[in-house]
Every structure is written in structure tokens, then in C-alpha cells.
Amino acid sequence: MKTGNVYILLCSDNTLYTGVTSDLENRLFQHHEGLLMGYTHSRRPLTLLWNSEAMDIQDAILLEKQIKGWGREKKYAFMAGDVQTLKTLSIPYRDKK
Numbered sequence: 001m002k003t004g005n006v007y008i009l010l011c012s013d014n015t016l017y018t019g020v021t022s023d024l025e026n027r028l029f030q031h032h033e034g035l036l037m038g039y040t041h042s043r044r045p046l047t048l049l050w051n052s053e054a055m056d057i058q059d060a061i062l063l064e065k066q067i068k069g070w071g072r073e074k075k076y077a078f079m080a081g082d083v084q085t086l087k088t089l090s091i092p093y094r095d096k097k
Contacts, residue, residue, distance in 0.1 A: 002056070003054040003057060004020050004054070004057040004060035004061070005020070005021055005024045005052050005053070005054055005055075005060060006018065006020050006051065006052040006063045007019055007021070007024060007028075007048060007050065008048075008049045008050045009031065009046045009047065009049065011039075012043050012045055016049070017039055017040050018064055018067045020057075020061055020064040022057060028048060031044075031046050032044065032045070049079055050078075073089060074090075077089060
């Protein structure tokens with residue numbers, strides 16, 4: 001079984017980048033050295049804020065996609081393990097009263 005990690009980086013422009021990799025140490029090196037031409041390349045230096053434990057790569061890809069769909073506040077609540085805020089932020093806008 002191939003494993004992977006999901007990770008969240010804080011970029012120098014204060015944006016968050018979420019990625020997935022099967023080799024976290026190498027991927028972080030690539031980001032920091034500017035070897036990856038993409039979102040983070042011009043937003044260095046980068047800070048690793050969070051990473052998952054190793055999991056099945058397909059589950060990691062699904063989690064990455066889920067996190068990428070979240071807003072900044074929800075990502076920070078997730079990283080902090082703030083379940084109540086996650087629940088609140090998961091209520092669709094039309095259902096909030």
C-alpha cells in the first residue's frame with residue numbers, strides 16, 4: 001500500500017497552501033528551494049503549519065481536496081483540533097439562522 005501525507009504551508013504573503021505527497025521531507029525541501037514551479041514558488045519563505053500522519057495515498061488525496069475547499073478560518077480550526085468551530089463553519093450559509 002502506498003502512503004501519503006497531507007500538509008498545510010503558510011506562505012510569505014500570509015496565504016495557505018495545501019498539498020499531498022508520498023515523501024513529505026523531500027516535498028518540503030522542493031518547496032523551500034523553489035524547485036516546484038507553482039503556487040509556492042514566488043511565496044517563499046514557507047512555514048509548515050500542519051501535516052497528517054501517513055495514510056493510504058487515496059485517502060490523503062481525498063483529504064487534500066476536502067481541505068482545499070475550505071476557507072482560511074476552517075483550516076485553522078482543523079489544525080487546532082477545534083471541533084466546535086469546525087461544526088459551526090460546516091453549516092451551510094442558507095441553514096444559519
